[in-house]
Amino acid sequence: MDSTFSVLGLTAHAYGLCASAAALVLLGGMALLSRRRRMPAGLVAVFGLLGIPLGIVCARALYCAFHLSDFWETYENPWLMLRFFDGGLSMPGLLAGLALAAVLTAKLMKVRPAAVLDVMCIPLGLSIALLRLGEQFTDLGVGKAVEESALTAAMPWLFLQSRMGVAVVYRLNVWAYEAAAGLLIFAATLAASRWLSRREHSREGDTALFFMALLGASQILLESLRDDGHMLVIFLRVGQLAAAVMTVAAAAVLSARCARLAGGKARLWLGWAVMLLCMAGVVLLEFSLDGRLSWGEPSMGRDYALMAVLCAGIFAVPASLLRAVCGGVRACRTQGGADV
Numbered sequence: 552m553d554s555t556f557s558v559l560g561l562t563a564h565a566y567g568l569c570a571s572a573a574a575l576v577l578l579g580g581m582a583l584l585s586r587r588r589r590m591p592a593g594l595v596a597v598f599g600l601l602g603i604p605l606g607i608v609c610a611r612a613l614y615c616a617f618h619l620s621d622f623w624e625t626y627e628n629p630w631l632m633l634r635f636f637d638g639g640l641s642m643p644g645l646l647a648g649l650a651l652a653a654v655l656t657a658k659l660m661k662v663r664p665a666a667v668l669d670v671m672c673i674p675l676g677l678s679i680a681l682l683r684l685g686e687q688f689t690d691l692g693v694g695k696a697v698e699e700s701a702l703t704a705a706m707p708w709l710f711l712q713s714r715m716g717v718a719v720v721y722r723l724n725v726w727a728y729e730a731a732a733g734l735l736i737f738a739a740t741l742a743a744s745r746w747l748s749r750r751e752h753s754r755e756g757d758t759a760l761f762f763m764a765l766l767g768a769s770q771i772l773l774e775s776l777r778d779d780g781h782m783l784v785i786f787l788r789v790g791q792l793a794a795a796v797m798t799v800a801a802a803a804v805l806s807a808r809c810a811r812l813a814g815g816k817a818r819l820w821l822g823w824a825v826m827l828l829c830m831a832g833v834v835l836l837e838f839s840l841d842g843r844l845s846w847g848e849p850s851m852g853r854d855y856a857l858m859a860v861l862c863a864g865i866f867a868v869p870a871s872l873l874r875a876v877c878g879g880v881r882a883c884r885t886q887g888g889a890d891v
Contacts (some may be wrong), residue, residue: 569685573678574603580674588670591660598667602652609648610640617641617789638689642682643793649675665756672762673740679766680733686726694723695778697851725776732769739765750877760801761873767797768866771833772858775840795830798865802826805872812875822868829864832857 582595615622615632618639622629653671657664686692693711697703703710703721710721743761747753774790806819836858838844840851 565688566685569681569688573681573685574599576681577602577671577674577678580677581670584670584673588666590662590666590670594656594660594662594667597659598652598656598671601655602649605652605655606645606648607635607640609651610642610644611635613641613644613647613789614639641789642679643790663755665754665759668759669744669755669757672759673744674737675762676733676735676737676740676766678733680730680737683726683730683733686729691779692724692726692729692777693779694725694728694776695851697721697723722778723776725773725779728776729773732773736762736765736769747877752876752878754877757873757877760804760869763797764801764866764869764873767794767799767801768862770794771798771865772855772862775837775858776855798869799826802869802872805869805876808876809872818872818875822872826865826868829861832861833865836861 578595578599581598585594611632619629622632649671650668653667654664657667660667683692697710699719699721709724709727711724713720713722740758740762744758747757747761771791771794774788774794777788802822806822809819810816812818835844836854839846839849840854842849
């Protein structure tokens with residue numbers, strides 16, 4: 552697909568236009584939020600100067616780390632790793648670069664890193680949605696092939712269609728699903744931020760933890776739908792692993808706080824048991840979808856429906872911990888009776 556166009560004699564790409572819009576939305580949203588929260592002037596400008604290059608460098612570095620053999624053996628030119636503008640970036644690397652930029656910005660502007668992360672994570676869902684929309688102009692965001700059915704006829708926009716002779720091949724339109732998920736994550740994170748602002752025991756950084764948990768749990772499912780060969784190790788996607796790490800990290804941080812609550816240890820045992828069981832279920836379903844494990848008649852719809860339920864269970868663990876530590880339940884007090 553030719554997605555290039557000319558601007559003042561220069562060749563531009565549609566994906567680059569979407570990426571630029573995503574950066575503007577992120578910085579604009581941060582500017583509005585930082586002003587409302589009376590954060591230091593110039594904070595967003597410093598973040599932009601750090602976040603854009605760090606995001607690109609980290610996104611490219613993680614991609615190249617998992618494709619070293621391509622540059623050394625296939626292309627026989629490792630210097631091509633520096634040509635980031637030719638494509639080959641990773642979303643987990645981008646998020647890591649932005650998080651690093653938020654921490655560095657906080658240090659330079661003498662504010663708490665958690666406060667900057669909160670302000671960054673609220674509009675980040677919108678930016679991710681724009682980046683996913685841009686994937687339609689690349690070879691990414693293409694899902695697994697599905698059989699023609701009543702669903703493909705009733706909702707063709709859910710699928711990518713290509714013709715092979717007289718036959719029509721339907722594939723999951725993953726980039727559209729992920730763009731829609733980005734919008735929902737933005738709305739949910741904004742609502743969570745407003746809810747947290749009214750909680751007596753909430754802390755700076757809680758909005759970022761909510762965002763991490765929700766994005767991670769959703770990406771475990773959405774990354775599994777892909778069939779574009781991007782960041783793939785055997786049959787496990789790096790994006791899936793990074794998503795699981797994000798959710799577990801959010802749960803671990805909240806667990807440390809929940810352990811000090813009355814009845815917190817019982818909640819932790821139950822929560823982690825649920826999370827581990829759900830994670831194990833996702834792994835087994837991945838084996839089933841990859842054809843390495845069979846149980847009953849093969850069914851992609853069944854396996855993905857079950858995976859969606861398990862991913863919801865994974866997210867429910869940090870979400871319930873966050874509700875507990877922020878005063879959403881009566882147990883949100885230390886065993887000695889003092890406020891957390």
